[in-house]
Amino acid sequence: MPFVNWLKRRLVVIAGLLTLGYLLLPNVVVTVFSFNKPKGRFNYEWQQFSTDAWKDPCGVADMCGSLSISLQIAVWATVGATVLGTMISFALVRYRFRARGAVNSLIFLPMAMPEVVMAASLLTLFLNMGAQLGFWTILIAHIMFCLSFVVTAVKARVMSMDPRLEEAARDLYAGPVQTFLRVTLPIAAPGIAAGALLSFALSFDDFIITNFNAGSTVTFPMFVWGSAQRGTPVQINVIGTAMFLIAVLFVLTSMVVTNRRNKQKA
Amino acid sequence: MKTTPDNSGDVRLSGISKTYGSFTAVHPLDLTVPEGSFFALLGASGCGKTTTLRMIAGLEEPSTGTVCLGDQDVTYLQPYKRPVNTVFQSYALFPHLDIFENVAFGLRRRGIKSVKKQVEEMLELVQLGEQARKKPHQLSGGQQQRVAVARALINHPKVLLLDEPLGALDLKLRRQMQLELKRIQTEVGITFVHVTHDQEEAMTMADTVAVMNAGRVEQLGAPTELYENPQTTFVANFLGTSNLIEAEVDTSNGDDIVLKAGGGKLVLPAERCSAPATAGGKVLVGIRPEKIALTHADDAGEIPAGRNRLNGKIADASFIGVSTQYVIDTPVCDEFSVYVQNVERDGRLLPGADVVLHWSPAHTFGLDAAQDIDAGTEEEVAA
Numbered sequence: 001m002p003f004v005n006w007l008k009r010r011l012v013v014i015a016g017l018l019t020l021g022y023l024l025l026p027n028v029v030v031t032v033f034s035f036n037k038p039k040g041r042f043n044y045e046w047q048q049f050s051t052d053a054w055k056d057p058c059g060v061a062d063m064c065g066s067l068s069i070s071l072q073i074a075v076w077a078t079v080g081a082t083v084l085g086t087m088i089s090f091a092l093v094r095y096r097f098r099a100r101g102a103v104n105s106l107i108f109l110p111m112a113m114p115e116v117v118m119a120a121s122l123l124t125l126f127l128n129m130g131a132q133l134g135f136w137t138i139l140i141a142h143i144m145f146c147l148s149f150v151v152t153a154v155k156a157r158v159m160s161m162d163p164r165l166e167e168a169a170r171d172l173y174a175g176p177v178q179t180f181l182r183v184t185l186p187i188a189a190p191g192i193a194a195g196a197l198l199s200f201a202l203s204f205d206d207f208i209i210t211n212f213n214a215g216s217t218v219t220f221p222m223f224v225w226g227s228a229q230r231g232t233p234v235q236i237n238v239i240g241t242a243m244f245l246i247a248v249l250f251v252l253t254s255m256v257v258t259n260r261r262n263k264q265k266a
Numbered sequence: 267m268k269t270t271p272d273n274s275g276d277v278r279l280s281g282i283s284k285t286y287g288s289f290t291a292v293h294p295l296d297l298t299v300p301e302g303s304f305f306a307l308l309g310a311s312g313c314g315k316t317t318t319l320r321m322i323a324g325l326e327e328p329s330t331g332t333v334c335l336g337d338q339d340v341t342y343l344q345p346y347k348r349p350v351n352t353v354f355q356s357y358a359l360f361p362h363l364d365i366f367e368n369v370a371f372g373l374r375r376r377g378i379k380s381v382k383k384q385v386e387e388m389l390e391l392v393q394l395g396e397q398a399r400k401k402p403h404q405l406s407g408g409q410q411q412r413v414a415v416a417r418a419l420i421n422h423p424k425v426l427l428l429d430e431p432l433g434a435l436d437l438k439l440r441r442q443m444q445l446e447l448k449r450i451q452t453e454v455g456i457t458f459v460h461v462t463h464d465q466e467e468a469m470t471m472a473d474t475v476a477v478m479n480a481g482r483v484e485q486l487g488a489p490t491e492l493y494e495n496p497q498t499t500f501v502a503n504f505l506g507t508s509n510l511i512e513a514e515v516d517t518s519n520g521d522d523i524v525l526k527a528g529g530g531k532l533v534l535p536a537e538r539c540s541a542p543a544t545a546g547g548k549v550l551v552g553i554r555p556e557k558i559a560l561t562h563a564d565d566a567g568e569i570p571a572g573r574n575r576l577n578g579k580i581a582d583a584s585f586i587g588v589s590t591q592y593v594i595d596t597p598v599c600d601e602f603s604v605y606v607q608n609v610e611r612d613g614r615l616l617p618g619a620d621v622v623l624h625w626s627p628a629h630t631f632g633l634d635a636a637q638d639i640d641a642g643t644e645e646e647v648a649a
Binding site for chain 1: 323324325344345346347350351352354355356358359360361362371372375376417418421
């Protein structure tokens with residue numbers, strides 16, 4: 001049975017390709033339909049090829065404004081959650097303080113709790129405090145739920161770090177600040193970067209919590225959701241495709257840079 | 267590099283101790299390491315040797331006492347302000363920096379701009395010039411070890427501290443690095459303080475060895491001095507092997523002490539007895555296995571007079587090439603070890619044979635009988 005043998009030898013590759021296809025298919029659909037020229041208001045049926053939407057990505061009213069708000073929130077939420085989360089991780093790993101155990105488990109609550117519950121309770125809190133819903137309430141909410149992801153990523157890294165490395169730095173004439181900047185931070189960097197990337201992605205596409213606490217502010221996911229009721233502009237697919245391409249480019253570049261660096265060293 | 271003997275490389279520890287809660291890691295301890303010497307702190311794990319080293323480095327603050335480098339009291343000086351560098355156990359190389367930057371780290375932190383020449387010279391000294399742009403994980407254990415030494419030495423510290431630096435290497439490489447480190451120390455003339463649990467390593471490398479046990483220095487001296495004339499059962503057992511037997515003091519006449527053991531008499535030079543010897547009192551008599559000669563009982567008459575003698579029966583013999591190790595059953599101890607060089611082997615010395623053990627009184631040493639006779643033996647240390 002030559003076919004069965006052929007299949008046996010390539011089973012892993014075939015399974016891998018099928019999985020990859022399963023993951024990529026939605027992205028392919030989004031990309032293909034970004035070149036569609038729909039007849040009605042809904043972009044669900046293929047009509048004909050066109051680059052109109054790519055030529056005029058901000059042609060839909062309010063869409064680019066919501067995109068800009070989403071990006072701003074994502075950037076600030078990433079910065080805030082990464083800085084706070086990194087500090088919390090170091091505190092949890094390095095220091096013994098009262099309520100350390102409580103903090104250790106409470107920090108993961110946002111990850112475990114159903115989003116809709118958290119969204120509703122946050123709204124209650126904001127309303128009772130008399131806070132003005134909008135950019136700031138969204139940002140506070142995002143930093144809160146991103147924190148647990150940053151802590152998870154950074155804590156693992158800090159825990160596996162040999163404390164002797166910092167002792168070695170201190171032994172080699174590095175004061176506390178130099179030790180942190182030259183040794184501690186660079187070694188923890190991969191964990192911090194992973195936490196930051198996760199935060200950005202989570203914040204950018206969060207809908208439930210944002211929708212509850214946004215007031216009259218409209219973020220990009222809220223815009224997509226809202227427009228889906230009345231008709232889906234092709235530009236949404238354009239933005240989606242662009243985001244996907246930027247992410248892929250980002251990964252590829254970092255891979256090329258690492259490869260080249262390793263080759264130089266060898 | 268400093269060559270003038272201004273004693274600024276002396277390490278003086280006065281009454282330093284370290285306690286963690288109710289646990290005393292190091293009991294108050296006085297120690298002087300002269301400048302330019304290779305000094306070893308030897309002991310089993312948990313004996314306080316690493317804690318002592320860390321107090322010199324400044325990574326641990328002593329509970330009492332002072333640490334002085336030359337005339338400078340550095341007890342409360344931060345580690346990054348001390349002219350002392352450490353080679354850490356498992357090296358602690360910075361994984362995110364290449365070999366060149368690892369070695370340059372100390373220079374850069376002190377604000378030295380042109381480090382290239384110095385780093386290259388240092389890498390040459392440890393034969394790693396080719397590896398400068400590699401990351402630590404790309405090197406073998408022995409190479410990493412040499413980077414750790416280079417990274418510390420490039421700063422020309424007054425004292426170099428080595429914390430079990432060879433522990434992670436295999437036996438052959440360890441031997442090689444022992445000689446290498448000794449060569450480097452002779453070349454740069456810096457004071458080395460070396461912590462190890464390997465007695466052979468300590469004796470091979472160090473000028474002076476301090477044997478530590480349970481947070482105290484048991485004995486301090488040159489390796490030969492420690493080996494030939496141990497003062498405690500711990501030192502006698504931890505450095506090599508010793509046969510220890512309990513004996514009663516018969517007479518003590520100034521130069522020699524005569525002891526009663528197993529029906530016979532043994533002579534012990536008074537200067538080699540670290541315990542008070544009064545007639546009727548007990549002492550422990552020690553003798554190294556390789557100092558003992560074995561003669562078959564039939565030839566007992568040929569043994570010269572004036573030697574210490576014991577009768578026994580061979581219980582076990584193992585041939586290990588250069589020597590044969592015998593276990594002898596004697597009236598005073600049923601596991602007397604004797605190592606005999608295989609120069610001319612007597613075919614009659616087989617298990618079951620009656621033999622006479624004899625040795626020169628000058629090789630006998632006497633210890634205080636109030637101690638644990640098994641202290642420092644392998645089984646005891648492992649337990």
